[in-house]
Amino acid sequence: MLAVENLEVVYNDVVLVLRGISLEVPDGSVVALLGANGAGKTTTLRAITGLLDIHEGEVTKGRVTWNGENITDLDPSRRVGLGISQVMETRRIFGEMTVDENLTAGGYVRGGDTVIRDKVYSLFPQLEERRRSVAGYLSGGEQQMLAIGRAMMQQPDLLILDEPSLGLAPRLVQEVRDIIAEINEQGTSVLLIEQNAMMALSIAHHGYIMETGKLVMDGKPEKLLADDDVREFYLGIGGEGDGGRRSFRDVKHYKRRKRWLS
Amino acid sequence: MLVDWLSLGSIYALLAVGFVIIFKSTQVLNFAHGALAALGAFLVASMATILQIPGRWMGSAPVWLKWTSSALVALAAAALIGLILERLFIRPMLGEGLFSVAIVTLGLDIVIRTVSNDFMGTNPRPLGFPGGTASLDLGWVVIPWNVVVSVIVTLVAVVLIATFFLSRTGVAMRATAFDQEAARAQGINVGRIFSLAWAIGSVMAAVAGIFLSVFPRRSTGVDTATAFLAFAAFPAIILGGLDSIVGAVVGGYAIGLAQAAVTEFLSNNPSFAFLGSGFGGVVPYVLMLLVLLIKPYGLFGTEEIRRV
Ligand SMILES: Nc1ncnc2c1ncn2[C@@H]1O[C@H](COP(=O)(O)OP(=O)(O)OP(=O)(O)O)[C@@H](O)[C@H]1O
Numbered sequence: 001m002l003a004v005e006n007l008e009v010v011y012n013d014v015v016l017v018l019r020g021i022s023l024e025v026p027d028g029s030v031v032a033l034l035g036a037n038g039a040g041k042t043t044t045l046r047a048i049t050g051l052l053d054i055h056e057g058e059v060t061k062g063r064v065t066w067n068g069e070n071i072t073d074l075d076p077s078r079r080v081g082l083g084i085s086q087v088m089e090t091r092r093i094f095g096e097m098t099v100d101e102n103l104t105a106g107g108y109v110r111g112g113d114t115v116i117r118d119k120v121y122s123l124f125p126q127l128e129e130r131r132r133s134v135a136g137y138l139s140g141g142e143q144q145m146l147a148i149g150r151a152m153m154q155q156p157d158l159l160i161l162d163e164p165s166l167g168l169a170p171r172l173v174q175e176v177r178d179i180i181a182e183i184n185e186q187g188t189s190v191l192l193i194e195q196n197a198m199m200a201l202s203i204a205h206h207g208y209i210m211e212t213g214k215l216v217m218d219g220k221p222e223k224l225l226a227d228d229d230v231r232e233f234y235l236g237i238g239g240e241g242d243g244g245r246r247s248f249r250d251v252k253h254y255k256r257r258k259r260w261l262s
Numbered sequence: 263m264l265v266d267w268l269s270l271g272s273i274y275a276l277l278a279v280g281f282v283i284i285f286k287s288t289q290v291l292n293f294a295h296g297a298l299a300a301l302g303a304f305l306v307a308s309m310a311t312i313l314q315i316p317g318r319w320m321g322s323a324p325v326w327l328k329w330t331s332s333a334l335v336a337l338a339a340a341a342l343i344g345l346i347l348e349r350l351f352i353r354p355m356l357g358e359g360l361f362s363v364a365i366v367t368l369g370l371d372i373v374i375r376t377v378s379n380d381f382m383g384t385n386p387r388p389l390g391f392p393g394g395t396a397s398l399d400l401g402w403v404v405i406p407w408n409v410v411v412s413v414i415v416t417l418v419a420v421v422l423i424a425t426f427f428l429s430r431t432g433v434a435m436r437a438t439a440f441d442q443e444a445a446r447a448q449g450i451n452v453g454r455i456f457s458l459a460w461a462i463g464s465v466m467a468a469v470a471g472i473f474l475s476v477f478p479r480r481s482t483g484v485d486t487a488t489a490f491l492a493f494a495a496f497p498a499i500i501l502g503g504l505d506s507i508v509g510a511v512v513g514g515y516a517i518g519l520a521q522a523a524v525t526e527f528l529s530n531n532p533s534f535a536f537l538g539s540g541f542g543g544v545v546p547y548v549l550m551l552l553v554l555l556i557k558p559y560g561l562f563g564t565e566e567i568r569r570v
């Protein structure tokens with residue numbers, strides 16, 4: 001189980017971006033982390049996977065644990081070794097290399113990999129057809145599949161995806177969603193970071209909603225989907241005659257949960 | 263002229279390949295490469311003729327075997343030096359811009375040259391390259407064996423390196439070069455990749471340094487001017503394109519050919535003497551300027567297929 005406890009992150013020693021985030025991803029589940037642009041979703045991902053340093057970011061408070069072990073200061077490659085993999089925002093495939101080589105790079109930490117590679121290709125048959133193509137010339141959808149496949153080469157226990165639906169046509173969004181559901185069915189826990197709340201909540205077991213560095217709400221997808229404010233802000237439904245609302249904070253009846261704060 | 267071409271070409275090609283390996287995998291423009299070449303040659307000279315390691319323990323083994331063993335020991339030392347330099351001076355710059363790291367390597371260049379010149383003193387140090395005067399007689403041309411060896415070594419090195427870049431570790435290295443953060447996100451230990459690239463690059467520099475000390479001036483060994491001579495490899499690198507191994511080899515032999523041809527031409531045509539006797543040495547730089555004007559990515563360099 002992944003647990004993020006009361007996490008604070010500061011960029012460049014001054015910009016406080018996460019202000020006490022607590023969330024957990026139980027084994028075998030799909031958890032959605034929703035939030036608007038700049039809420040701090042990617043920052044949360046970086047803190048979990050250890051990539052804050054190149055962005056001049058630092059965890060100043062709280063911790064990240066994985067199966068009870070504190071991994072807050074662990075090297076990124078060690079975290080991948082422990083079973084936490086990620087699909088970065090905007091895919092970040094290795095554009096000058098072939099599809100096959102992208103998978104090789106993905107599986108590098110795991111050593112010999114033909115069996116895993118076959119499994120990944122069975123998940124993405126259209127990638128196998130193009131295994132010798134240069135990855136930079138794949139379509140956006142194919143590149144997203146490749147980014148997911150590359151991470152799956154690490155045989156993760158937990159896969160974190162940062163906005164995998166970004167820039168994809170609705171049909172492809174469905175396809176990505178189905179792939180994520182299948183990956184989960186095969187035993188990998190998923191933390192799904194999304195702005196597309198409908199897509200994420202349709203497969204999540206639990207959802208968190210984040211706003212300017214804080215979690216403002218969490219619960220079962222049914223509950224979140226039924227909530228008027230979620231409907232208004234993330235699904236664009238309802239909210240007539242109330243155009244003045246800018247954020248959850250302004251909503252009187254929202255219930256903030258601070259489960260880890262004590 | 264053929265001999266001049268092949269020997270110059272091999273040197274430039276080897277230097278360029280080493281430089282490209284470091285650039286390709288770590289995005290560092292290593293301006294200390296020439297200094298590393300000279301240092302490598304000096305290491306070979308020390309092992310082979312001064313310290314006689316491991317020859318002194320090899321009894322009556324043939325001379326070429328003793329020399330080759332010394333060269334291997336020296337190359338291992340060069341690899342180690344590459345590792346240490348990377349760890350001390352390049353690693354802390356991880357994530358900084360291309361330009362600031364290039365400045366650090368310029369500093370390294372000066373430091374390495376100063377230190378190794380101190381050790382070397384003013385006299386050239388002979389490398390004791392065996393079979394110094396023997397030649398291969400093909401009937402229509404006579405080529406010294408050491409030139410033949412240099413061409414073979416260059417080609418073998420290039421094939422080995424091209425194969426390496428297709429291997430798992432080579433792929434991880436290319437991934438790191440393309441997108442360091444994304445490589446780290448895959449769990450690739452970028453620090454280890456950097457070490458490896460610098461070790462390989464330094465060995466390539468040292469190999470080039472050996473030939474550099476033997477051929478261009480029909481010289482007797484490595485001296486304080488060796489590092490300076492290595493600078494002439496930059497035009498080859500630019501011509502081939504900064505990130506292409508094949509380009510480095512083609513660029514190396516092309517520049518070598520141009521330099522050898524012009525030098526030959528000048529020595530046969532006294533009416534061009536006004537250009538000066540060293541004009542052949544300027545040719546590489548003239549070509550470099552032309553390439554930069556016409557095709558800034560070089561003949562084989564990638565023009566960027568970055569994220570779409
Ligand atoms: N390297 C950085 N230095 C300083 N501030 C940063 C840095 N990276 C992000 N931020 C700031 O931190 C805040 C959160 O950014 P983050 O990228 O985590 O948001 P996000 O929820 O992922 O947004 P998006 O949906 O647009 O991807 C933003 O205000 C952003 O400007």
Ligand SMILES: [Mg+2]
Nearest residue numbers: 041042043089
């Ligand atoms: Mg983001």
